[in-house]
Amino acid sequence: MHLPIVDFTSPTAPQDFCKSLHETGFGVLKNHPLPQALVESIYAEWLGFFKTDAKNKYPSNSETHDGYFSPSVSETAKNHSKKDLKEFYHIYPNGRYPAEVTDAAQRYYAQGAALAATLLGWVEDNSPAEVKARYSMPLPKMIEGSDHTLLRVLHYPPLRGDEEPGAVRAAAHGDINLLTILPAATEPGLQVLGKDEAWHDVPCDFGLLIVNIGDMLEEASGHYYPSTIHRVLNPTGDGAKKSRISLPLFLHPRREVVLSDRYTVGSYFDERMEELRGKKY
Numbered sequence: 001m002h003l004p005i006v007d008f009t010s011p012t013a014p015q016d017f018c019k020s021l022h023e024t025g026f027g028v029l030k031n032h033p034l035p036q037a038l039v040e041s042i043y044a045e046w047l048g049f050f051k052t053d054a055k056n057k058y059p060s061n062s063e064t065h066d067g068y069f070s071p072s073v074s075e076t077a078k079n080h081s082k083k084d085l086k087e088f089y090h091i092y093p094n095g096r097y098p099a100e101v102t103d104a105a106q107r108y109y110a111q112g113a114a115l116a117a118t119l120l121g122w123v124e125d126n127s128p129a130e131v132k133a134r135y136s137m138p139l140p141k142m143i144e145g146s147d148h149t150l151l152r153v154l155h156y157p158p159l160r161g162d163e164e165p166g167a168v169r170a171a172a173h174g175d176i177n178l179l180t181i182l183p184a185a186t187e188p189g190l191q192v193l194g195k196d197e198a199w200h201d202v203p204c205d206f207g208l209l210i211v212n213i214g215d216m217l218e219e220a221s222g223h224y225y226p227s228t229i230h231r232v233l234n235p236t237g238d239g240a241k242k243s244r245i246s247l248p249l250f251l252h253p254r255r256e257v258v259l260s261d262r263y264t265v266g267s268y269f270d271e272r273m274e275e276l277r278g279k280k281y
């Protein structure tokens with residue numbers, strides 16, 4: 001499986017990027033407009049935040065899904081039995097935001113969501129006519145005015161050696177949402193499942209932006225754009241002593257948007273949450 005690195009500033013970037021999304025479910029961008037210094041400042045200050053007890057002032061809320069998810073309430077991926085080895089904080093425009101960090105992640109949210117909207121426009125423009133005909137409205141319209149887009153700050157702690165056998169940083173899963181954008185994390189580990197049924201490393205040089213299709217866009221496009229299974233491996237050697245921070249932004253449409261004959265965004269999301277209930281939160 002080949003994941004090409006597409007130059008955001010190239011005249012053929014939209015076509016090249018969407019070809020990669022169609023063929024692999026993933027697209028990798030360089031020279032994109034999200035400032036690397038902003039990303040790195042978020043990595044640094046949130047690593048500090050996760051190391052303090054202050055995070056416990058913002059326990060996750062099962063209604064609004066915002067706030068801090070400790071390793072003990074962390075996610076169990078669909079069809080898996082062990083909890084992932086991670087803790088994370090969910091940022092929504094109307095959710096709680098920690099007083100202990102600067103507004104950098106909020107500024108990133110705005111810039112990331114704007115770039116994701118641009119990329120969704122590329123996906124719309126590069127959808128074949130029969131795929132476009134399936135969309136209930138142009139893709140960028142689906143997210144207009146949505147306050148469901150989620151910025152997740154993820155911390156994978158160093159391994160201690162006493163982890164449950166079989167537990168991994170992030171078990172194999174597909175994302176639920178429309179489109180995910182993810183700056184290269186502080187450490188490697190992200191892998192994608194190819195059509196050859198083998199796991200492939202996703203490029204992880206600092207400054208790259210990884211984009212992947214979520215289940216909602218797979219559903220809306222009649223599977224033209226696949227939501228590809230991915231995972232985060234446990235590190236070995238020296239890497240095991242290091243934290244890993246990553247920053248996925250999950251683009252979510254408004255709940256009333258029609259995805260397909262079978263689903264609205266709301267019914268799709270609720271069904272997936274119901275499947276995870278008792279496991280996830």
Ligand SMILES: O=C(O)CCC(=O)C(=O)O
Pocket residue numbers: 152154170175182185190230232246247248
């Ligand atoms: O940490 C990463 O690199 C990926 C995280 C991820 O796939 C997720 O949170 O859905």
Ligand SMILES: [Fe+2]
Pocket residue numbers: 173174175230
């Ligand atoms: Fe994911």
